[in-house]
Amino acid sequence: MPDVPVEKRKGPRFPFVLSAEVIEFPRGAKLGARTSDISRTGCYIDTLNPLPKGSKVKIRVTHHDEVFEAVGSVVYVSPCMGMGVSFEDVTREHQTRLECWLNSYGDEY
Numbered sequence: 812m813p814d815v816p817v818e819k820r821k822g823p824r825f826p827f828v829l830s831a832e833v834i835e836f837p838r839g840a841k842l843g844a845r846t847s848d849i850s851r852t853g854c855y856i857d858t859l860n861p862l863p864k865g866s867k868v869k870i871r872v873t874h875h876d877e878v879f880e881a882v883g884s885v886v887y888v889s890p891c892m893g894m895g896v897s898f899e900d901v902t903r904e905h906q907t908r909l910e911c912w913l914n915s916y917g918d919e920y
Contacts, residue, residue: 861890
């Protein structure tokens with residue numbers, strides 16, 4: 812019987828397409844990408860070259876003129892498609908900014 816992924820997300824996802832920059836630790840390699848969905852605790856990054864599962868990353872997401880930053884980990888990989896990132900370290904300021912984006916999501920779309 813094939814493995815069936817278990818839903819581990821802690822909150823609802825929003826299909827928000829946003830510009831993203833991912834920086835891999837400790838090498839500092841930068842990857843330009845975009846989100847295809849985002850939640851309060853993580854996001855999915857569309858990229859042809861996803862980083863390996865377990866990679867530590869800093870993510871920088873831009874919405875209009877505002878920026879959200881977080882440190883996280885790659886928790887799953889879809890080869891040649893993208894990767895799921897779980898946020899692990901987010902400042903209160905950036906968490907509040909993300910909350911505002913998600914709360915206004917229905918107003919913009």
